[in-house]
Amino acid sequence: MAFDHNMSSFPLTGAHKTTDCRECHIKEYKNTPTDCFSCHNKDYNQSTNPNHANLNITTDCISCHTTAPGWAPAKFDIHNQFYVLDNAHADIANDCKACHHGNYKNTPNTCQGCHLSDYNASINPNHKRLNIPTNCVDCHTTVKDWKPATFDIHNNYYVLDGAHASIAHDCNICHHGNYNTTPKTCAGCHITDYNASTNPNHKKLNLSTDCVSCHTTAPNWEPATFDVHNNYYVLQGAHANIKMTAQYVIKEIITRLQILVMVVIKPITIKPLIQIIKPLNSLLIALCVIHKQHGPLLHLIMTPIIFPYIPENIKTNGTYVVNVIPTRMILKYSAV
Numbered sequence: 001m002a003f004d005h006n007m008s009s010f011p012l013t014g015a016h017k018t019t020d021c022r023e024c025h026i027k028e029y030k031n032t033p034t035d036c037f038s039c040h041n042k043d044y045n046q047s048t049n050p051n052h053a054n055l056n057i058t059t060d061c062i063s064c065h066t067t068a069p070g071w072a073p074a075k076f077d078i079h080n081q082f083y084v085l086d087n088a089h090a091d092i093a094n095d096c097k098a099c100h101h102g103n104y105k106n107t108p109n110t111c112q113g114c115h116l117s118d119y120n121a122s123i124n125p126n127h128k129r130l131n132i133p134t135n136c137v138d139c140h141t142t143v144k145d146w147k148p149a150t151f152d153i154h155n156n157y158y159v160l161d162g163a164h165a166s167i168a169h170d171c172n173i174c175h176h177g178n179y180n181t182t183p184k185t186c187a188g189c190h191i192t193d194y195n196a197s198t199n200p201n202h203k204k205l206n207l208s209t210d211c212v213s214c215h216t217t218a219p220n221w222e223p224a225t226f227d228v229h230n231n232y233y234v235l236q237g238a239h240a241n242i243k244m245t246a247q248y249v250i251k252e253i254i255t256r257l258q259i260l261v262m263v264v265i266k267p268i269t270i271k272p273l274i275q276i277i278k279p280l281n282s283l284l285i286a287l288c289v290i291h292k293q294h295g296p297l298l299h300l301i302m303t304p305i306i307f308p309y310i311p312e313n314i315k316t317n318g319t320y321v322v323n324v325i326p327t328r329m330i331l332k333y334s335a336v
Helices: 015-019 036-047 111-121 162-167 187-194 236-239 246-257 270-281
Strands: 263-269 283-289 299-301 319-323
Touching: none
Parallel strands: none
Antiparallel strands: 263 319, 283 299, 283 319
């Protein structure tokens, strides 16, 4: 009479159904083990795709396999212990062939190992043409469709400083989703600012659209130079030596610092002045130079962190220091 295994504590399913009794019951029937590894330890140790022993994969076969013939299909719920599947990778966690193609020994664990074709096919921007690194994680996460993304190497292509630095992480402001046609010229992005300017009206004066000829990337277009002044009004004689008048200096201090200031002018020599400026580099220290031959004309030197204006010639006679402090303003100065 045949033994109905399904009536026992070990029903026969899958490949077990067609297995000869003697393959499992080698000596006797009553002490035959019921755990997978006791019968299949040889299969485990001889596995090569992948090598279970080398990877220290659990010997609890049913955690990955069923009793289906050929050990397939199989699952691998412990994948994250070897390579984390998240975001877009998580979407294909059950489609092993999408990455492994049937070979579980040589699957790369670097981005470009799987995504080099995506890199080469990229067009916005063209990664290959720009020689962008193939280490995708420098810019991308595993979120679907490669975004959001960062671009910390932007300065390798176009330096973001001044006002540009403050929008370094808001790509759409300049690129509008297209990274191939973004202009590299000032006017390419700022022609609307140029056309809307009123003080002075750049368009009416036919000023150059090459913004850097007058401006830096500092916020609010200040400070600025105007080397084409002679095209509109020639500065010669005494005018040629004047960089800023007293009225302009005071206006600039108030406008740019946007504070009320107290200015007290006291005689001081160059040497002690330098001793004051050096340790107070981050404070609002101004040097007011009064040239006797030009009357009460003020030239402003702010320390580098505050203003870039430095007169070419500083005379020791009639040198004064101005302490600019953020409080209410009383302005006093007299001609020498």
